Amino acid sequence: xxxxxxxxxxxxxxxxxxxxxxxxxxxxxxxxxxxxxxxxxxxxxxxxxxxxxxxxxxxxxxxxxxxxxxxxxxxxxxxxxxxxxxxxxxxxxxxxx
Numbered sequence: 001x002x003x004x005x006x007x008x009x010x011x012x013x014x015x016x017x018x019x020x021x022x023x024x025x026x027x028x029x030x031x032x033x034x035x036x037x038x039x040x041x042x043x044x045x046x047x048x049x050x051x052x053x054x055x056x057x058x059x060x061x062x063x064x065x066x067x068x069x070x071x072x073x074x075x076x077x078x079x080x081x082x083x084x085x086x087x088x089x090x091x092x093x094x095x096x097x
Contacts, residue, residue: 008053010086012037012044016079020046023063023076024056050087057083 012020017037020026026034030048037044048056057080064076 006050008048008050008086008089010046010048010053010083012046012082014038014041014044015075016082017044019072019075019079020056020060023060023067025059025063026056027052030056053083053087057087 014037017034021031021034021038030046030052033046033048037046060076060080060083064073067073067076
């Protein structure tokens, strides 16, 4: 398995980008991509390492514990499902170098 095998591509809506920036605590590379998506209308394809994708999902779950809005919670839940689907389509174990 190469390092490229650990990269996951997730297609996101504009609203999902906003939710990730607000509640997902993205790492620098992901944050730069997400910030760049804010100014475009094209489909947003986030390329992220599978490890950081898992961490982003965990961050969303942690943030959801403090959200009072049922509508926002439903959006976060749908986003987690999208991210988890992308995560499951990718290998979870990396080769030891």
